[in-house]
Amino acid sequence: xSKSALPTTQPAGxxxxxxxxxxxxGALEYFRQRSRDLAPLTVLVVLSIFFTLAAPSAFPxxxxxxxxxxxxxSLAVVSTGVTFVLLLGEIDLSIASMATMTGVIAxxxxxxxxxxxxxxxxxxxxxxxPSVLLAWLFALALGAVSGFVATRIGIPxxxxxxxxxxxxxxxxxxxxxxxxxxxxxxxxxxLGSDYLGPLPIIILVAAVVLLLGHLVLTQTRFGRYVYxxxxxxxxxxxxxxxxxxxxxxxxxxxxxxAGMAGMLNVGRLGSAQAYGLSDMLLDSIASVVLGGTSLxxxxxxxxxxxxGLLIFGVLNNGLNLVQVDIYLKPWVRxxxxxxxxxxxxxxxxxxxxxxx
Amino acid sequence: xxxxxxxxxxxxxxxxxxxxxxxxxxxxxxFDLRPGEIHGLLGENGAGKSTLVKILAGVHGEYEGEMxxxxxxxxxxxxxxxxxxGIGMVYQELSLFKPLSVAENIFSSNPPLRAGGxxxxxxxxxxxxxxxxxxxxxLDEKIPVGTLPVGVQQLVEIARVLFxxxxxxxxxxxxxxxxxxxxxxxxxxxxxxxDQGRSLILITHFIEDALRVADRVTVLKNGRRVATLEAASAxxxxxxxxxxxxxxxxxxxxxxxxxxxxxxxRRGAVVLQxxxxxxxxxxxxxxxxxxxxxxxxxxxxxxxxHSEVAQVLFGVRQADRGEIVLDGxxxxxxxxxxxxxxGFAYVPENRRTALQLRVELYKxxxxxxxxxxxxxxxxxxxxxxxxxxxxxxxxxxxxxPLLPVGSLSGGNQQKALLAKWLVKRPRVLLLVEPTRGMDxxxxxxxxxxxxxxxxxxxxxxxxxxxPETIIANSDRILVMSHGRVTKEFAxxxxxxxxxxxxx
Numbered sequence: 001x002s003k004s005a006l007p008t009t010q011p012a013g014x015x016x017x018x019x020x021x022x023x024x025x026g027a028l029e030y031f032r033q034r035s036r037d038l039a040p041l042t043v044l045v046v047l048s049i050f051f052t053l054a055a056p057s058a059f060p061x062x063x064x065x066x067x068x069x070x071x072x073x074s075l076a077v078v079s080t081g082v083t084f085v086l087l088l089g090e091i092d093l094s095i096a097s098m099a100t101m102t103g104v105i106a107x108x109x110x111x112x113x114x115x116x117x118x119x120x121x122x123x124x125x126x127x128x129x130p131s132v133l134l135a136w137l138f139a140l141a142l143g144a145v146s147g148f149v150a151t152r153i154g155i156p157x158x159x160x161x162x163x164x165x166x167x168x169x170x171x172x173x174x175x176x177x178x179x180x181x182x183x184x185x186x187x188x189x190x191l192g193s194d195y196l197g198p199l200p201i202i203i204l205v206a207a208v209v210l211l212l213g214h215l216v217l218t219q220t221r222f223g224r225y226v227y228x229x230x231x232x233x234x235x236x237x238x239x240x241x242x243x244x245x246x247x248x249x250x251x252x253x254x255x256x257x258a259g260m261a262g263m264l265n266v267g268r269l270g271s272a273q274a275y276g277l278s279d280m281l282l283d284s285i286a287s288v289v290l291g292g293t294s295l296x297x298x299x300x301x302x303x304x305x306x307x308g309l310l311i312f313g314v315l316n317n318g319l320n321l322v323q324v325d326i327y328l329k330p331w332v333r334x335x336x337x338x339x340x341x342x343x344x345x346x347x348x349x350x351x352x353x354x355x356x
Numbered sequence: 357x358x359x360x361x362x363x364x365x366x367x368x369x370x371x372x373x374x375x376x377x378x379x380x381x382x383x384x385x386x387f388d389l390r391p392g393e394i395h396g397l398l399g400e401n402g403a404g405k406s407t408l409v410k411i412l413a414g415v416h417g418e419y420e421g422e423m424x425x426x427x428x429x430x431x432x433x434x435x436x437x438x439x440x441x442g443i444g445m446v447y448q449e450l451s452l453f454k455p456l457s458v459a460e461n462i463f464s465s466n467p468p469l470r471a472g473g474x475x476x477x478x479x480x481x482x483x484x485x486x487x488x489x490x491x492x493x494x495l496d497e498k499i500p501v502g503t504l505p506v507g508v509q510q511l512v513e514i515a516r517v518l519f520x521x522x523x524x525x526x527x528x529x530x531x532x533x534x535x536x537x538x539x540x541x542x543x544x545x546x547x548x549x550x551d552q553g554r555s556l557i558l559i560t561h562f563i564e565d566a567l568r569v570a571d572r573v574t575v576l577k578n579g580r581r582v583a584t585l586e587a588a589s590a591x592x593x594x595x596x597x598x599x600x601x602x603x604x605x606x607x608x609x610x611x612x613x614x615x616x617x618x619x620x621x622r623r624g625a626v627v628l629q630x631x632x633x634x635x636x637x638x639x640x641x642x643x644x645x646x647x648x649x650x651x652x653x654x655x656x657x658x659x660x661x662h663s664e665v666a667q668v669l670f671g672v673r674q675a676d677r678g679e680i681v682l683d684g685x686x687x688x689x690x691x692x693x694x695x696x697x698x699g700f701a702y703v704p705e706n707r708r709t710a711l712q713l714r715v716e717l718y719k720x721x722x723x724x725x726x727x728x729x730x731x732x733x734x735x736x737x738x739x740x741x742x743x744x745x746x747x748x749x750x751x752x753x754x755x756x757p758l759l760p761v762g763s764l765s766g767g768n769q770q771k772a773l774l775a776k777w778l779v780k781r782p783r784v785l786l787l788v789e790p791t792r793g794m795d796x797x798x799x800x801x802x803x804x805x806x807x808x809x810x811x812x813x814x815x816x817x818x819x820x821x822x823p824e825t826i827i828a829n830s831d832r833i834l835v836m837s838h839g840r841v842t843k844e845f846a847x848x849x850x851x852x853x854x855x856x857x858x859x
Binding site: 029147215219220221224231232236237238239240241242298 | 693
């Protein structure tokens, strides 16, 4: 077909022809495109400098940084799962109670206990490895239930996982009857509170989980589908991707990692009980979002989550070191979280403006 | 009909012109609306119908020429001003609050209040009931609007516009979503309003409807008024001839062709058989065969149900009845994933929802057939190579696989969408409005790609509401109207006028 230059008029009803794509380039454009990653990094650096100046003898030491890392280690494990869920543009409110429940069940199975199912009850005492695995699989299964309810029945994940929060909370409470369990599977104690040389093993565990999460998200087909489902579910669906399975898998993974974090925490604290991890929910979602992963899905990733975790750790640690009134701490944390969220939304807007 | 006594017009346009950038939407247009008249407004897509009514309804305040309302020059700066002057617009997408009752909808902007600012519910229901009664509508005013059939919702919408004091009512394609009995009910209602002395403007694609219900019709073409006729003395063929005009023949680009000779010659084996396919409320009893290396055109007006056929074939929606046979085997298409597996590819009419706009071009191209390109682990180099190859073959510009697809022009986005499905050659390609809203060059390029696929033996279902696109590119044509196939053109000469007659 020849391309003649025949002049034509655009019909009035037709949408206007989109403008030619804007040229890419320039330092400003680069920063705008990277604003989602650079803004959190800046926050981390600024906070670190601030606390270094405010507590020069206590904050910038190797030992203190080791503390910071150890403090966020189990949080890092949950947050890896939360990253998957937020990348879909969904939310999982059940992670903290899932973590608590898994820790409790693993300990009870190992210690030996009576599990009451209402219609029947079961006396169980298992060796270490089956105890841990069984508890872990239980978490995985409940996560899959959340995902199933959300995708096949169509309940918004906010509500589905809120129900799961209650269910897992309830299971932990009912089986422990509020008691504290001390006979912990030794492997959990090893992973949770032992050292490898100068380094707490829990930090290594967290690092491995983060690394695996990163590899899955960036190097596998599944990871690509997670990003695409989060970026536009409709477009992913129209490309013949079974997005419901992707969502279901991410909720199972989120519960699986929450369960792992819960068990690590049991090992770290030396006891299991039905209370005590409720902070984990807000802390992990806050960390992921602080790192710049979009609340609306499709953008962000594990590197962002690592930055977010560090911001969170530095903030908590630093506020302790500069001796902020303990009653003031939640207030300051809330304020900083709000600020970070504003930055998050603003960064998204900057990028979107660049692309449309 | 005798209602339109030759009196002073309610509303009059004199020498109105309107430009959008370089495009002349209306040129030196005269128009008049009499009191107690139903006035049909006809013309092809882009003839200027919607621009005209948007000027009347105050949406466009900037134009050359003059508007007179009951003899007085007037210019509306906003829709609110037009509304205050008694001009009401009923849009295609109804603007009703579905969960609220009929009465609440009628009073949505100014409910009657009691002292203290609380809503006076008794008065609201009473006045709504009286108003509906005056209009001859027998409706329960307390029933939620969303539970009513679409046709009745339309009547509620009109009642609402009237209640706000409108004397001139503009209806934009009110029947496209209505069944024939519902349309009849609407027409009866329109006649009753006319007999009460109100004036109505009816924009429609359905020439027959306009001739039946209107007193006069005005035909627009390329932003100009071609003619205003007494409806009683005009025929459908007259109107079609006026709408298309003679000068169109001069334009020789393929997509603007008026007629074409259809050939049977290039048919291969039957790939897809569709039998009695029905999705209630959208289309009924649709049957056809599609062969290798054939482009089957499916034409109809917007809302005729043809684009929903593609949705069902790709598993986006489910059929209520009917059979789909692929390569001789009956298949269930339960999801897009299943459709893809069977060898279907789908380019929907809204391309922006089918692309990951913020995501790089190459990831968009590789997405649909990612499992064929890579294993569990991604192979970015292979992905990029395939993307580059597609970019080159389809001529996507700029040819940078790392750009977000949302930054490309509309035509290039469409090519990207095609590229995604051409990574692995599909058995059946479902195309809905593949060239809509594109400039001439981009249209040509996209159509050329489609013709190339036909040469390679792909079975193409080309679905469009643009007769030119269908005529110029199809081997065979089915026309759909109100959800049913009304005509098949094969092995014969087909003209645009013929298509319009069956739509």
